[in-house]
Amino acid sequence: MRLYNTLTKQVEELEPIDPGTVTVYSCGPTVYRYVHVGNLRTFLLSDVLRRSLELEGRGVRLVINITDVGHMTDEVSDAGRDRMDLSVQDEGLPPDAIAEKYANAFFEDVDLIGIRRAEAYPKATDHIAEMIELTERLIERGHAYVVGGSVYFDVHSFPGYGKLSGNTIENLRAGHRQIEHDPNKRHSEDFALWKEAGANRLMKWDSPWGPGFPGWHIECSAMSMKHLGERFDIHIGGTDLRFPHHEDEIAQSEGAVGHQVVNLWVHTGFLNMSGLKMSKSRGNVLRIGDLVEEFGVDPLSFRYLCFQTRYRSEMDFSPDALRAADKTVKRIRQRMTEWAGESGEGLSPAAKELDARFREALADDLDLPTAVTVLSEAVGSADVSGADKFRLLSEWDSVLGLDLQREVGAGALPDDVQALARERDEARAAKDFAKSDELRDRLTGMGYEVMDSAEGTKVRRRL
Numbered sequence: 265m266r267l268y269n270t271l272t273k274q275v276e277e278l279e280p281i282d283p284g285t286v287t288v289y290s291c292g293p294t295v296y297r298y299v300h301v302g303n304l305r306t307f308l309l310s311d312v313l314r315r316s317l318e319l320e321g322r323g324v325r326l327v328i329n330i331t332d333v334g335h336m337t338d339e340v341s342d343a344g345r346d347r348m349d350l351s352v353q354d355e356g357l358p359p360d361a362i363a364e365k366y367a368n369a370f371f372e373d374v375d376l377i378g379i380r381r382a383e384a385y386p387k388a389t390d391h392i393a394e395m396i397e398l399t400e401r402l403i404e405r406g407h408a409y410v411v412g413g414s415v416y417f418d419v420h421s422f423p424g425y426g427k428l429s430g431n432t433i434e435n436l437r438a439g440h441r442q443i444e445h446d447p448n449k450r451h452s453e454d455f456a457l458w459k460e461a462g463a464n465r466l467m468k469w470d471s472p473w474g475p476g477f478p479g480w481h482i483e484c485s486a487m488s489m490k491h492l493g494e495r496f497d498i499h500i501g502g503t504d505l506r507f508p509h510h511e512d513e514i515a516q517s518e519g520a521v522g523h524q525v526v527n528l529w530v531h532t533g534f535l536n537m538s539g540l541k542m543s544k545s546r547g548n549v550l551r552i553g554d555l556v557e558e559f560g561v562d563p564l565s566f567r568y569l570c571f572q573t574r575y576r577s578e579m580d581f582s583p584d585a586l587r588a589a590d591k592t593v594k595r596i597r598q599r600m601t602e603w604a605g606e607s608g609e610g611l612s613p614a615a616k617e618l619d620a621r622f623r624e625a626l627a628d629d630l631d632l633p634t635a636v637t638v639l640s641e642a643v644g645s646a647d648v649s650g651a652d653k654f655r656l657l658s659e660w661d662s663v664l665g666l667d668l669q670r671e672v673g674a675g676a677l678p679d680d681v682q683a684l685a686r687e688r689d690e691a692r693a694a695k696d697f698a699k700s701d702e703l704r705d706r707l708t709g710m711g712y713e714v715m716d717s718a719e720g721t722k723v724r725r726r727l
Contacts, residue, residue: 265277265278265316265317265320265322265626265627266278266627266628266629267313267498267528267530267629267630268530268576268629269528269529269530270428270506270529270530270531271427271428271526271528271529275629276528278497278498278528279527280322280497281495281496281497281527284322284323285322285323285324285325286317286322286323286324286325286497286498287324287325287327287492287493287496287497287498288310288313288314288324288325288326288327288496288497288498288499288500289326289327289328289329289484289487289488289491289492289496289498289499289500289526290306290307290309290310290326290327290328290329290382290499290500290501291306291328291329291331291484291500291501291502291505291509292307292328292329292330292331292370292385293330293331293366293367293370294331294332295330295331295332295362295363295365295366295367295370296332296362296363296366297366298366298369298370298373298549298551299369299370299373299551300549300550300551301535301550301551301552301555301566301581302502302534302535302549303502304373304374304377304379304552304566305532305535305570305575305579306500306501306502306532307328307374307379308377308379308567308570309500309530309532309575309630310326310328310379310382310500311378311379311380311665312575312630312632312663312665313498313500313530313630314326314380315380315662315663315665316626316627316630316663318662319623319626319659319662319663320623320627325383325492326382326383327382327383327384327385327386327487327488327491327492328382328384328385329385329386329387329388329483329484329487329488330363330367330370330385330386330387330388331388331480331483332359332363332367332387332388332389333359333388333389333467333477333478333483358466359466359467363387363389373551373552373553376552376553376556376563376564377552377563377564377566377567378564378567378665378666378667379665380665384491386487386490386491388478388483388487389467391483391486391487391490392469392478394486394487394490395457395458395478395482395483395486396458396469396471396472397486398482398485398486398489398516398520399415399457399458399482400472401520402415402417402457402516402519402520403415405519405520405522406418406421407421407422407515407516407519407520408457409450410473411448411449412448412460412473413459413460413461413473413474413475413476414456414458414459414460414473414476415456415457415458415473416449416450416454416455416456416457417454417455417456417457417512417515417516417519418450418451418454419433419451419453419454419455419515420433420450420451421519422515422518422519424514424515424518425511425515426511427514428506428507428510428511428514428529429506429507429508429510429511431507431508431511433451433453455479455481455508455512456479457478457479457481457482457516458471458473458476458477458478458479458482459476459477459478459479460473460474460475460476461474461475461476461477465477480509481508481509481512481513481516482516484509484513485513485516485517485520488513488517488525488526489517489521489525494517494521494523494525495523495524495525495527496525496526496527497526497527497528498526498527498528498529498530499513499526499528499529499530500530500531500532501531501532502531502532502534503531503532503533503534503576504534505531506529506531510529514526530576531576532575532576533573533574533575533576533577533578533579534578534579535578535579535580535581536578536579536580536581537550537580537581550581552566555586559583559586559587559590561586561587561589561590562590562593562594564593564665564666564667565586565589565590565592565593565594566586566589567664567665567666568589568592568593568636568664568666569585569586569589570632571632571633571635571636571664572585572589572632572633572636573632573633574629574630574631574632574633575630575632576629593666593668596639596643596657596666596668597667597668597669597670597671598671598724599643599653600654600657600658600668600669600671600672601671601672601724602650602722602724603650603651603653603654603657604654604669604672606649606650606651606654607651608649608651608652611652611655611656612647612648612649612652614645614647614648614652615642615648615649615652615653615655615656618638618641618642618645618648618656619656619659621634621638622635622638622639622656622660625638626663635660635663635664636664639657639660639664642656642657643657681707681710681712681723682723684703684706684707685707685714685720685721685722685723686721687703688700688703688704688707688714688721689720689721691703692716692720692721707723712724
């Protein structure tokens, strides 16, 4: 497996710290609102990566966090409010009820597009002690300082700050000139590890610095190292998280332990609608259930649609492309029912060549567009038997997750449909083409496709 490392700006061979298990951390949902399909594209990356590594015979431990506190409306100044507080204000529910509502919705949505569950979903509110301990370590090591009841990370204490995103301290200072900030901070570009709680704040915890709550960035540093250790293989997130979130994670984690923590940083591109990044603030948000309701598609067809764009490239969402993806997925499932009944032993040379190309595409930085091209070639190949096609696609579907065997064994065609097909074969054998055409029309009117073959009339449900 080779992956593009955002930190080094090059594709690198994956060399796991533990050869037996690849450790992966992915930034998860912020459970104050529903996730949209742009978010799901990022979560889909962690799923496909894990499935691809398992196809290579590797073990994977995947951890995805749940942010239920500390995600601020303004990450650069000191005037921001926690988004959870805003949701409490909007919906009139207590914070834990808000978090539970949207966490459950998140799991429902990822289930719809075939994203398998991670090994762990740590919640920020369950790891306050770890965040406080990590903040204390940073103070001890000279990377953080206390201002009243708040604690800030001194970005000047970490020489590598900006190495992931390219946002140097000089650039940050220029960006902060017009922003009001805590005058007691050493530098305007320093960021909060722990914030002093106001009198009316709902979510707050005791700390050595008084009642307060964690900054957003410290959460992932604490949870990732708690569940995967002080060195792990891969960190995944959307490209919008490179700064400030992941840049600050690097500074915190490495500042606390004194060495590199993450080997590979992997980021997904934006999903755009009408050329714009999909986001809650723009109001162009779609949930996966919206796509199913509005366009009448299988939710797994959105999964297939995502495969047609490289994960680190921007993806433009189009209803027409989604409908085309839906038609393709359903047609392949129908073909699988035909191939399931064919016999054969061992893959032919042509089938083995397709299998090698599919696996190489996955290993080449998860090149899913090439992988689905190979899939299409396999479906239409005259050199590969139906039995081999069934074997190949069944194996590949362990990564693609399109439920390609859904229709296999779903039951025979109704007796009246089978009887009309046999009657049509008899009419064709008797060269009664008028009756043959009449029977075709009857079957078509009943919602079936009718195909002539050397074995006789073949009938399948029309998409």
